[in-house]
Amino acid sequence: MMRIAVDAMGGDNAPKAIIEGVVLAKKNFPDIEFQLYGKEAEIRKYLDDEKNVKIIHTDEKINSDDEPVKAIRRKKQASMVLAAQAVKDGEADAIFSAGNTGALLAAGLFIVGRIKGVERPGLMSTLPVMGKDQGFDMLDLGANADNKAEHLLQYGILGSFYAKNVRNITNPKVGLLNNGTEETKGSELTKKAFQLLSAEPSINFIGNVEARELLNGVADVVVTDGFTGNAVLKSIEGTALNLMALLKDAIKDSGTKGKMGAFFMKDSLYSLKDALDYSRYGGAVLFGLKAPVIKTHGATGPEAVANTIKQIHTMLETNVVGDLVTQFETGTIAPEVQSD
């Protein structure tokens, strides 16, 4: 059995959406044991039966506005902290949470711990390529505010490993997000990262890629520092949300004709919304830790929870993290990062 520690109390719709998602996932994955951390009475409200389920009761939880590191240190009985502790103690194989992102990052770093050799784990999501049933992995999306070139090299290695093993992509194309495609372009950071990525034999580095091309599927893995990655992800989300809202308003303001048009176009508009919804690929992975630590949006619903459980199932089935641990520890891939 795979054992997933679930922070049942994290997220805006917890525990309802989380448990309903677990109920959906249980049907598809009878080989998963779900360890549900949180208020037992509330969890039971949404649970169908207790097959393959363990409830570990706790009253404490981390709130979305808690200061991450403090919360992890002080709320020792919080559902998220207990879930992370279970992984550390070898009682669970992975953690799932829709709670406070910063706190989950802190729990991942301080409780689960880094893979030896990976200095700065990165936050990675599979984002949608527009008009294709295909995605690309991007990291770091904001686990770090400042990165060194060596970290970017490691993100290339980590992302490539994930694309190969979890997403089944042969020889994934790794691109470096930059402000131009030419080799000579970029900041001091990206110029140095370009050299390191070019010299790394374990990945298929295709060079610089620009933000304008990301959603066109220019690369299977896109490497960037956490500050830029965070800004780019939020820019994409903000633009998409604004355009959808604008389209809705335009339909509303255009009177009967517009509404009639929208009625006829209903299917097209839904397909557009679907194309933007990248929760079908699962959640964000805090990648570079000793076990899968996975985060979904706080406002997540049951389907997105179930998709994320599916993703964790694949990660455990393929042993992507276990293989990474071995390869980094034996030095098969990735140079040591020099600390300053």
Place this chain on the structure above:
Amino acid sequence: MMRIAVDAMGGDNAPKAIIEGVVLAKKNFPDIEFQLYGKEAEIRKYLDDEKNVKIIHTDEKINSDDEPVKAIRRKKQASMVLAAQAVKDGEADAIFSAGNTGALLAAGLFIVGRIKGVERPGLMSTLPVMGKDQGFDMLDLGANADNKAEHLLQYGILGSFYAKNVRNITNPKVGLLNNGTEETKGSELTKKAFQLLSAEPSINFIGNVEARELLNGVADVVVTDGFTGNAVLKSIEGTALNLMALLKDAIKDSGTKGKMGAFFMKDSLYSLKDALDYSRYGGAVLFGLKAPVIKTHGATGPEAVANTIKQIHTMLETNVVGDLVTQFETGTIAPEVQSD
């Protein structure tokens, strides 16, 4: 008379789109003298008459794939270089080009020259706020690949000055692009910039803003380093372009019903396209130079050229650059940036 030096040969549709735009602008602004640099015979093809126009013939031009700094140094007779030289020599008051962006930056820095006290001029555009007839100014959008916190402070001052004087906004709100809104968030660069911006009395600093909120009009001026600014702008553009293409495909694929719907919704879809088109605000300003140096998209059409001429007219009319020169030189605003 205001005198604008026009690089007639820059851009994908030059000189046709450029000259047609000049012809449009001439009608509205009889107080502008247009100095058109480029191939005389080609320019004349699209010109209506020679009222308020001087043609300065040259056969040389800078291509879009020329290496910027080399091109500026070697092609001394290029239309863009001659236009910049005219400003330097006091024969023109501003430059307009739709050509090679890097070359225009280089021409601005090396020929026109920086305002004394402004260490790193930034590229600034007015971007659209969705659903409102309002925009926000963002800089640096990529003139620099690496910025210091002091540069970000200067961008706050420059952007605020532009919003006030050219866009007529009272007490413009200045935001710092960051990976969270809390004061403690950010990279080393943004944390330091936050302190400097907070301490600057000449601007209305509202704190950190996130990329997700930009198109909602969270601030009138958004300050960021050139690498992030470039990535964010291209992310917004890429997402918008992809969504519009996807919407088009969805309509095409949805058969008669979808096409009928789209027909009824034609006006709504056009209004959506309009909302995205920020060329109505003019072009990108390389801000911090001794004269207005303005760039539009290479693929620009006559209307966008005319809008940009209108923007330059306002910049000259309000003397925004002249006032900045005075204020920086007398030390009324903005501390000196320490070079490293």
